[in-house]
Amino acid sequence: MKSRVIILSALLSLFIGGNAWGWGRDVHATITYIAERHLTPEAKANIEACIDGRSIVYYASWMDNFREESKQWRHSAYYYVETGKPAGTAYPELSTTIKKLGNYKALSEKELKERIYHLAHALGDFHCPGHTYSQNEDRSWKLNSHYDVVFVDGKVMSYHKIWDTNLMRYLHPSFGYMDFAHSLDCNISQEYIDRVTAGGLYEWLCDTYQCSKYIYDVMKKMPKGTPKEELSRMTLDQVQEFNTLADEQILKAGLRMAKVINEAFGK
Amino acid sequence: MKRFILTMLLCIVAGGNSWAWDNRGHATIARIAERHLTPRAKANIEKYLNGQSIVYYASWMDFNRKDAPFDVTNDWHVDYWRDDQRKDAEGNPLPPISVSQIKRIVAEMSDFRTLSDSLVNVNIKYLVHLVGDMHCPVHIDFPTYRPVKVKYKGKSVKYHKLWDGIIVADTRYGASPLSLAEELDRATEKEREELSSGTPDYWYAESVAFAGTAYSLLPESKEVDREYITKANDIINHIFPAAGYRLAKILNTIFDK
Amino acid sequence: MKKILLSIIAVLALTPAVKAWNGALHTAVAAIADANLTAEARKSIEAALDNHSIAYYAYWMEEVSDTEQYRHTENWHNVALTPKGKIIAAKKADKSDAGVVRRADALEGLSLAVAALQNRASLSKQEVADNIRFVVHIMGDLHCPSHYVFTDLLEERKIKYRYDKESKTRSYMKFWEGDVVHHTFGWKVNEFVHQLNRLSPEKVAELTKGSVCDWVTANAKVYRPIYSYIEPNQHLTAKTYRPWLNKSFEMATDQIGVAGYRLAALLNGLFDESAPKKSVK
Numbered sequence: 001m002k003s004r005v006i007i008l009s010a011l012l013s014l015f016i017g018g019n020a021w022g023w024g025r026d027v028h029a030t031i032t033y034i035a036e037r038h039l040t041p042e043a044k045a046n047i048e049a050c051i052d053g054r055s056i057v058y059y060a061s062w063m064d065n066f067r068e069e070s071k072q073w074r075h076s077a078y079y080y081v082e083t084g085k086p087a088g089t090a091y092p093e094l095s096t097t098i099k100k101l102g103n104y105k106a107l108s109e110k111e112l113k114e115r116i117y118h119l120a121h122a123l124g125d126f127h128c129p130g131h132t133y134s135q136n137e138d139r140s141w142k143l144n145s146h147y148d149v150v151f152v153d154g155k156v157m158s159y160h161k162i163w164d165t166n167l168m169r170y171l172h173p174s175f176g177y178m179d180f181a182h183s184l185d186c187n188i189s190q191e192y193i194d195r196v197t198a199g200g201l202y203e204w205l206c207d208t209y210q211c212s213k214y215i216y217d218v219m220k221k222m223p224k225g226t227p228k229e230e231l232s233r234m235t236l237d238q239v240q241e242f243n244t245l246a247d248e249q250i251l252k253a254g255l256r257m258a259k260v261i262n263e264a265f266g267k
Numbered sequence: 268m269k270r271f272i273l274t275m276l277l278c279i280v281a282g283g284n285s286w287a288w289d290n291r292g293h294a295t296i297a298r299i300a301e302r303h304l305t306p307r308a309k310a311n312i313e314k315y316l317n318g319q320s321i322v323y324y325a326s327w328m329d330f331n332r333k334d335a336p337f338d339v340t341n342d343w344h345v346d347y348w349r350d351d352q353r354k355d356a357e358g359n360p361l362p363p364i365s366v367s368q369i370k371r372i373v374a375e376m377s378d379f380r381t382l383s384d385s386l387v388n389v390n391i392k393y394l395v396h397l398v399g400d401m402h403c404p405v406h407i408d409f410p411t412y413r414p415v416k417v418k419y420k421g422k423s424v425k426y427h428k429l430w431d432g433i434i435v436a437d438t439r440y441g442a443s444p445l446s447l448a449e450e451l452d453r454a455t456e457k458e459r460e461e462l463s464s465g466t467p468d469y470w471y472a473e474s475v476a477f478a479g480t481a482y483s484l485l486p487e488s489k490e491v492d493r494e495y496i497t498k499a500n501d502i503i504n505h506i507f508p509a510a511g512y513r514l515a516k517i518l519n520t521i522f523d524k
Numbered sequence: 525m526k527k528i529l530l531s532i533i534a535v536l537a538l539t540p541a542v543k544a545w546n547g548a549l550h551t552a553v554a555a556i557a558d559a560n561l562t563a564e565a566r567k568s569i570e571a572a573l574d575n576h577s578i579a580y581y582a583y584w585m586e587e588v589s590d591t592e593q594y595r596h597t598e599n600w601h602n603v604a605l606t607p608k609g610k611i612i613a614a615k616k617a618d619k620s621d622a623g624v625v626r627r628a629d630a631l632e633g634l635s636l637a638v639a640a641l642q643n644r645a646s647l648s649k650q651e652v653a654d655n656i657r658f659v660v661h662i663m664g665d666l667h668c669p670s671h672y673v674f675t676d677l678l679e680e681r682k683i684k685y686r687y688d689k690e691s692k693t694r695s696y697m698k699f700w701e702g703d704v705v706h707h708t709f710g711w712k713v714n715e716f717v718h719q720l721n722r723l724s725p726e727k728v729a730e731l732t733k734g735s736v737c738d739w740v741t742a743n744a745k746v747y748r749p750i751y752s753y754i755e756p757n758q759h760l761t762a763k764t765y766r767p768w769l770n771k772s773f774e775m776a777t778d779q780i781g782v783a784g785y786r787l788a789a790l791l792n793g794l795f796d797e798s799a800p801k802k803s804v805k
Contacts, residue, residue, distance in 0.1 A: 025710055058719055065708060068767045171330060172323070174291030176443040176712030183323030187313035236330055247319075440583055441548030443712035446555075453575055493587065 023128050028060040029177035031124040034185045034254025043266040050112050056120050063121035094122045095201055101264040127253035130163040132212040150233045167243045184251045196252045197259040204256055211245055288403050289432030293325035294444035296399040299452045299511025308522035315388045321395050322444055328396040343368045344400045345409035365401045366471045376521045402510035405430045407478035419491040434499050451507050463512040546701050547583040552716035553664040554582035556784025559721050565795035572652040578660045585661035600633030601665045607676040609744040628673045634662045635804045641794050666740055667783035669747040670697040680751045685758045696754055708773040720781030731782055732789040736804040739786055
């Protein structure tokens with residue numbers, strides 16, 4: 001499995017609410033806020049000094065919002081990368097950003113800011129289980145991975161979108177990013193933090209892939225246009241189970257982002 | 268428009284069958300309780316929740332009531348179930364369900380370390396939810412209030428939905444559980460002690476009184492006006508913190524050891 | 525199916541109840557102010573408000589504006605300005621002026637409320653509470669771009685735009701009362717505080733310098749350009765809406781923080797002996 005993992009990250013938002021591809025806006029804000037809670041005081045002060053004194057949470061969805069205007073970050077709707085063979089897409093770009101931020105004082109003001117915005121967003125999407133898979137698999141159905149399922153309330157929905165946007169909101173409609181972060185990152189042990197932040201981008205990618213493999217293996221694949229009666233039906237049990245999985249990805253993304261920022265800006 | 272969104276959210280939340288405090292209400296009560304847990308109780312509880320907060324599980328029971336093995340909990344949320352059974356076959360009065368369950372769980376948890384992790388975990392979720400529910404004025408005397416409809420903003424709305432979420436959603440602008448808990452958790456230590464003294468039975472009796480008041484404040488026309496909303500908010504300002512302090516007391520008693 | 529889901533999301537994202545969002549933004553202003561009240565000011569204020577925060581009542585004035593008792597406050601929401609940005613007192617507005625100019629009496633309302641609070645020894649507790657709630661609400665309105673009525677831009681206030689395939693048009697003024705912020709950030713009240721209550725003491729001193737009229741004059745300069753961002757009946761698509769919105773959201777969001785700091789300065793001056801006094805004029 002370590003062989004060839006591909007990340008597909010949909011760095012595009014779609015819509016005003018920024019809610020359809022990649023994690024939605026609430027999840028991105030939650031991830032960056034978890035990261036912020038784990039920054040050292042030096043790293044927090046240093047990174048905020050680079051972004052006009054704002055919180056990194058403010059920029060969690062900048063990549064989605066400014067996609068049209070900022071050409072450098074205007075990737076195609078889907079972009080993917082083979083690890084091992086970094087080839088000009090999501091993984092190498094994120095890897096470059098992390099490397100460049102390691103020597104952030106050498107960057108121009110504009111590039112520094114945009115690299116921070118990129119990190120704050122892309123490391124989140126990187127952990128979205130719908131966006132990682134192995135090259136060996138038939139990825140056509142995943143790429144457009146919008147095969148339908150019947151959601152708990154009887155609505156037919158795309159399985160991919162259920163993952164990207166709906167689980168957290170579904171179970172906790174009144175929560176803001178602070179509520180989510182407080183709930184997930186309430187009393188986790190240092191041992192857990194050390195364990196999940198061990199390694200680097202590549203190890204984290206392999207870790208996310210495990211999650212991704214699971215979610216696509218567990219659901220019967222049904223092409224678009226399948227009559228509703230024949231579609232797989234999601235149960236609330238599944239929603240809860242998947243939600244637990246997504247929670248863990250969100251928590252890991254936040255902790256790992258904190259590690260990257262602490263290493264780059266903590267000096 | 269607001270109503271439309273609200274209805275949609277309600278549908279999304281519980282497939283159109285929401286009749287508990289909504290997610291905001293339950294999570295706010297859990298958050299108020301969390302603010303008053305002792306450090307030791309808090310640490311013990313969170314160990315069973317995998318490092319997560321009780322706030323996150325405040326609505327868990329609402330999502331786990333239809334399918335086995337949790338379908339047995341379906342009627343725990345209220346005092347008497349829909350068929351209004353208040354007496355057993357011999358004519359002896361039946362105790363209110365939510366309160367009996369709270370008492371049963373508290374007894375079961377008296378020595379929580381002897382129980383399996385999963386049982387403690389699920390019992391925490393039950394307590395966090397049920398203490399909230401037993402303070403909701405439409406969960407008391409449930410068979411009576413369940414069919415009631417009122418007029419709100421020109422439309423016919425179920426009375427219990429008004430209390431479950433609409434009042435708070437329509438008047439606490441931009442409120443999240445954390446912010447609402449901070450706004451409402453204002454009692455002095457002495458007041459907190461007073462509010463959390465007594466037993467679940469005593470609190471239930473108080474809830475019955477509040478439920479009666481809430482209902483009697485409705486005008487004859489069943490038209491919910493601003494005056495009603497203002498008075499309802501006064502009740503909510505009392506029962507949210509009261510429920511939170513009581514939940515904290517129950518959890519501290521169990522887990523601060 | 526995707527289309528249906530998208531349209532559901534779009535509906536949720538695009539049409540929050542204007543009033544509710546307005547309420548959320550007013551509440552955010554008050555919550556930021558609350559975080560900047562001195563302990564003494566907060567104590568007296570909350571004593572008057574029956575142990576509630578100012579945030580709790582941030583939208584109250586709007587909610588009661590249709591009652592007989594508070595009918596006199598109905599014009600206390602807008603401010604009128606000449607093309608050059610000079611404030612026009614509604615009292616002095618000519619009969620020939622448009623109704624919207626004659627009804628732009630927020631500064632008069634604020635002056636009355638502030639004057640009342642300066643002499644609050646003679647007021648009942650209820651009157652003190654009412655006047656605090658007036659100040660809290662009006663200060664929010666004075667930082668909302670659509671509450672600035674420029675006499676030469678009255679027609680522009682009626683601008684509508686169309687969003688994508690919707691048949692109904694949207695009001696550009698309403699856009700500035702909520703969507704401009706909400707369509708970028710889905711923050712809750714405490715999250716507005718986390719994001720915006722972080723300015724340096726120097727910056728805060730600069731923003732809160734002078735009188736309320738100075739603040740309004742400064743805001744007018746910032747708000748006037750919004751009319752150049754849009755054409756009547758402009759048609760924004762799903763693709764062009766976001767870049768268009770990007771011109772506006774940052775200023776609108778930051779002004780919520782600015783309003784909070786200024787409201788705190790005004791209230792501290794009124795309720796804390798040791799804080800500098802702020803005047804309206």
